[in-house]
Amino acid sequence: MTTLPLLAPPSLAAPAGTAPDDERAELLHLLRSEAILYRSENQPVLSRDGSSARWMLDSLAVTLTPRGAALAARSLLRALAPFEGRQLATFGLTGVPLLQGCVLQGNGRYSGILVRKERKAHGSLKLVEGRLDTAEPVVMVDDSISSGHSMLTCARRLEEAGFQVEGGVCLVRFGYDRGTARMLESGYRAATVFDIYDDFIPFMDGEPDYPLNPTKQLVPSAGPGQGATEALHPAALAREVMAEYLRSGQVLRAPRALDRVYDGDGGCWVSVRRRSRMHERPARSGFWHFPGEERGRVPEDVVRAAVQTAGQLRDHPDPLTLLDECALAVTFFGELEECTVGDLDNDRYGIVVRSRERASRMGGALPRMPGIANEWQQYVHAARRNARLLPLEPHLLYRHTVEKVVEPGVTWQPTGVPAPPRRSWHGDVDVAGPVAKAARTLVLREIGAAPAHGKPIRLSLPADVVGLFVTVYADGRLIGCAGAFGDDCGARLTEFVPAAVHDRRFPDATATDQVAVGVSLLSGRHEIGQASPEWVVGPTRFADQALEVRQRDRWGFVLPFVAVTHNLTPQQYVLEVVDKAGITRPPYSWTRYDCATWLADESGVRQMRHALPVGAPAGSSTAERERLEGLLLRYTRRHSVPRDEPYLARYDVFADRLHTGAHAARIAYGAWIKARAGLRREAADDLARGHLRRDPDGWIGDSIAESAFVLLAELELGPATGETERTVRTIAARIDGHGRFATHREPAAAHEPFQDYAPGQALLALAAAAGRGIDVPAEAVSRALRHYRMRFRQNTAWGAVAWLTQAYAAWGALRSDDELTGFAFEIADRAVTFQSRKNGGFLNDHQRDAPGATTALYLEGIIAARSAADRVGDRTREQRYRTACTSGLAFLDSLVYQPRDTVVLPNPEWALGGVRTSETASDVRVDYVHHALSAVLGLRGVVGVDER
CATH class of the missing domain: 1.50.10.10 (Glycosyltransferase)
Known part of the structure; x- marks a missing residue:
């Protein structure tokens, strides 16, 4: 007897040179045209809960045809390629032709398993059928995944039978956040060829529109009437547009130009804050321009963002009065640049996170936001809090420049924007060095390690220094700390040094000790106002800024290096300030300060960061x-x-x-x-x-x-x-x-x-x-x-x-x-x-x-x-x-x-x-x-x- 090789019919084989994308497009066309079963008088369509549905996916109408079966199998084989498992399993009826097609076209790579919904009542009484190998991982195959119930049930039965289930693949998923996410959460990989919301619903009559970028809301078009004033400051333009929209419901036509050129290639947002309580924000709205999207001219974007923001004020009893009570700022984003987590810089860039699985799910974070101390926290804020991405959800990450333009004459919150250039004297040894050297000289005199009388010490501090504190070390031990605030703090150095040397909290220094003296210069005073300790954790840059709390005659102040030397968390640092003040209950009034510390010892003067002197890098x-x-x-x-x-x-x-x-x-x-x-x-x-x-x-x-x-x-x-x-x-x-x-x-x-x-x-x-x-x-x-x-x-x-x-x-x-x-x-x-x-x-x-x-x-x-x-x-x-x-x-x-x-x-x-x-x-x-x-x-x- 002659044995002939088993060949697929010519019509099922992939034509020479056929690209995977071409086959995917052909399969999608077949499914859209043949596999959507609509409800009719003669054809009911019921959901799992028994309610009537308008349509359903009927994949068998395609996968039980020669061409449809071949295309579906080849698409699934491409999805299966990254998986380890060589056994394919399916649960129920609709996955059977898919599994069989994958086995036939898998070049001997795969074998199949059928999992019954109920154990066979006669014959072998099996629940799991096929040539079984419990040592080989299993990948489940089905036509679709919606809630994940079928695949998770299949996985459970396979595991009860001693198999290891790697994950599952399907032709069509009904969204990511139900079945697919449940599988990932349960420890299974998941892959799909098509998504019902991306690949089907936009092409079906009677289905709702799911915008891919929901930050771009539908706003009324500008009418043929009055246009906005030309060459305005962006915040002034936003106010003019919002006032007109709240007054008449009309959208002003965008001007040809603003007062200067702004980079808004990545988007535009408008923020509204109360002048009397700047931390209170009644409205904020705007949008991102993702790569490849159409974008308007920058003045048009400001108008659109202003209208979106005004829409959030319309439910207020008197929105125009509220607008008058508030200050405005317009924030421009530079072009969104795809990046990795390692590319982030919280001092320079804002970020946007967008799901790869759900294009409409997105979230952002500005630089240096309250409560965000570093790049990882910025990323988590954008991805988990704002975008609400699920664990393990694949996503894109973008960074962008930020320019916040505030109405003239308004003092805005200093967060949410790139770090300003360091004050020129913060890193200048020629400015802070003489102060540190002078303080050390006075300490040596105080402990008898230098002549009691010497040249008079004259200090010149930068005009924006509002406080000076002296910290003394002897043989590495902390001896004391003292200082004060005020315009005359530099002139009071001779007062601070004895107080620090004889600080009763610590042992005294001796004339034979190796003495080092740190001088902390405070500037950039920012009045936070009344807030809870929990809230203050946010706007204070941990271990970099000094913090003060007041309540009537009680006062507490802590320099930032204390957080490091005491191994405090940000929350503990704030509570340390409260404890020092002896305040036991609200209200708490807070102020924070920028702090630059310099250390003088016998070798010279060095800047300090996080309680330690900044060291020189090695030569190589x-x-x-x-x-x-x-x-x-x-x-x-x-x-x-x-x-x-x-x-x-x-x-x-x-x-x-x-x-x-x-x-x-x-x-x-x-x-x-x-x-x-x-x-x-x-x-x-x-x-x-x-x-x-x-x-x-x-x-x-x-x-x-x-x-x-x-x-x-x-x-x-x-x-x-x-x-x-x-x-x-x-x-x-x-x-x-x-x-x-x-x-x-x-x-x-x-x-x-x-x-x-x-x-x-x-x-x-x-x-x-x-x-x-x-x-x-x-x-x-x-x-x-x-x-x-x-x-x-x-x-x-x-x-x-x-x-x-x-x-x-x-x-x-x-x-x-x-x-x-x-x-x-x-x-x-x-x-x-x-x-x-x-x-x-x-x-x-x-x-x-x-x-x-x-x-x-x-x-x-x-x-x-x-x-x-x-x-x-x-x-x-x-x-x-x-x-x-x-x-x-x-x-x-x-x-x-x-x-x-x-x-x-x-x-x-x-x-x-x-x-x-x-x-x-x-x-x-x-x-x-x-x-x-x-x-x-x-x-x-x-x-x-x-x-x-």
């Missing part, structure tokens, strides 16, 4: 790396203690207080880093601690993380032993049939967040073991590598970034597997888009006050990706990651305590080399020091190459 990234390595090694060695002493985990620098105790996994990680750094005795001491003792069953500690780091440390310290191999078997045995690690000895302790960390650590340790020739179960590892690739692509958790990147790069090198190496690149490529171009730190919600010390953790992963890129010859990526490492190194340098800081450190012996948790905190966690040390060790021989 190589010098920077070497400097940091020495400092980090110093701290690690100084804070390592013998195995029988409590582990030193944290150091409060300005309180000079050590804290003991740490999680066993962090102790084990530290041992590995110490071993890599050559601190072999210290590493051995940590491995000998009781926390890391092996149990008879092979367990170390409570989770696989402890075993993973002990394994890495032992392999770094010497050859593998029988105990080492037993640890390898213990870790590998925790991988189940789907590739998921059981992270804890006790299942009740295995909370889902551990899946972000421990599996990557375990896979990295197993790779190190395999590299030493230890037998590692290859099949189990392959399952795990597939599982955690699927998991990260669904949730992109920051906790997994460093560990998965290192693990996949290591296994990619061991197996010469481009797919594994490529996934390490995938993670690293995503991560660097969140690295601030402004300072090199990583912006995310993994750390409360990011950017901070977690930057070192991510650099560990980026360094592994750089090494992999170098190995495979990907020069573009190698340079990208090298640049990221160099930038991140500079950021870490700003967090590390260095000799430049000793004059303000109570105990430099313990502090030097410590890594602050963030720029606005002062405490040191030893695990962050270890992460930073790991990063600089990984950059040996890397940074500085090809330096210019």
Whole structure:
């Protein structure tokens, strides 16, 4: 018998040269014309709840035809390409032809599963049918997803049968925020070919119009009558237009020009605030111009924004009187420029976030808004609060310039606009330096370290200085602080110095102490007025601005560096001011000040930022790396203690207080880093601690993380032993049939967040073991590598970034597997888009006050990706990651305590080399020091190459 190859009919095959977009367009045409079933007298259409609907999607009218089935299958196969799963499942009837088409045209890649709605009542009694493999991930296939009920039911039944469900694909989704979002929230990936609102409803009669840019409201057209006055200030034009619209309902014709040229390519907004209570905003409206949209002339945009804003006042009993009581401002946005989170700069740009899944869902944030201290907070405000994007919702991010034009003579709130240029004297040592030197001279005289009588001190302060405060340090200890406000504050320096030197809250200085004196010059007084402490957190730039509170005869004032030295949160900083004033209940009256602080010591004068002197950068990234390595090694060695002493985990620098105790996994990680750094005795001491003792069953500690780091440390310290191999078997045995690690000895302790960390650590340790020739179960590892690739692509958790990147790069090198190496690149490529171009730190919600010390953790992963890129010859990526490492190194340098800081450190012996948790905190966690040390060790021989 002759066996013939199975061929598809010629009419079903894709014509030579047919583009995917052409096939998608053809399929969409078929679905629009053939698959929309309308209600009629003879054809009822019912919703799931039994109510009558006007129409429904009837995909079988297309997918049960030869051409429709072929087109639908090929479209779904393109949607399936990024998924790992090779088993396709469907639930119910409408997905059957789709599943069959994908199996037939999948070139042997896929097999199928049918999930019944009810168990078969006879025969096999099966609920799940097909050639089944529970070790292979499953992807669900259906014609549509609306509420997500069918797909989630299908997923539940598959999981009850022992399958791992990766996600689902469909032809048409009925919006994003119901079914698709529910799937993502439940941990499943989702992909679709068409969206009912984008691809169908705009082309159907009788359906409502869904505007793609809802900020552009429908406003009446300008009539043929009176036009607006020519060459007006934008706010004056807005007032004229609003008054006419509120008076007559007519829209004035836009003038040909304004008083000058304004950049409004990105949009225009009009704000209305009460003159008597500037924080109260009765109305604000306007619109964005997205790339590719039509835009009007700038004067036309002002008119349109003014009419939209006036519409918000029309419900007021007397809108014209209200308008007269208010001041106006017009804000112009420059062209919207697509960017990444790392490109943001809260001091310069406003931003707009727009959903990729729901084009009409959007939100923005201006620069330096109340309560927004940095770029990450600005991004979160725009994306989550204003755009109300759902978790994991794909979106576009834009930045734009901002120009706010306020009515002449009106004092507007100073927020929501780019930072003004620094006052010329803030960074000028020639202005502040003499004041700091003079204060130090007076302090030395006061403590007897200099002649009591010398040349008279004459000071000249900038005219806008409204306050002066002196802070005295002796051998790094805070001795006292004193000062006052007023036009004569410079002349009162001789009064402030004795008060600071003899501040009763602190011990006195002696003539033999090393003395440093800080001078804080206050300017830019801004009267906030009465507000709650919670509200004041917003408009105060944390750790940069001084804050004052008053209530009758009670008064409190705190300089911004106190937030850093006391490790306060923004909320705690405000409450510290209240506590200092002794105020126990409202009302609270607030004032804030810009603050520039300069420090004078025996070496000269330096500016201070966040409680520390600003240091000079190293001459090169190589010098920077070497400097940091020495400092980090110093701290690690100084804070390592013998195995029988409590582990030193944290150091409060300005309180000079050590804290003991740490999680066993962090102790084990530290041992590995110490071993890599050559601190072999210290590493051995940590491995000998009781926390890391092996149990008879092979367990170390409570989770696989402890075993993973002990394994890495032992392999770094010497050859593998029988105990080492037993640890390898213990870790590998925790991988189940789907590739998921059981992270804890006790299942009740295995909370889902551990899946972000421990599996990557375990896979990295197993790779190190395999590299030493230890037998590692290859099949189990392959399952795990597939599982955690699927998991990260669904949730992109920051906790997994460093560990998965290192693990996949290591296994990619061991197996010469481009797919594994490529996934390490995938993670690293995503991560660097969140690295601030402004300072090199990583912006995310993994750390409360990011950017901070977690930057070192991510650099560990980026360094592994750089090494992999170098190995495979990907020069573009190698340079990208090298640049990221160099930038991140500079950021870490700003967090590390260095000799430049000793004059303000109570105990430099313990502090030097410590890594602050963030720029606005002062405490040191030893695990962050270890992460930073790991990063600089990984950059040996890397940074500085090809330096210019």
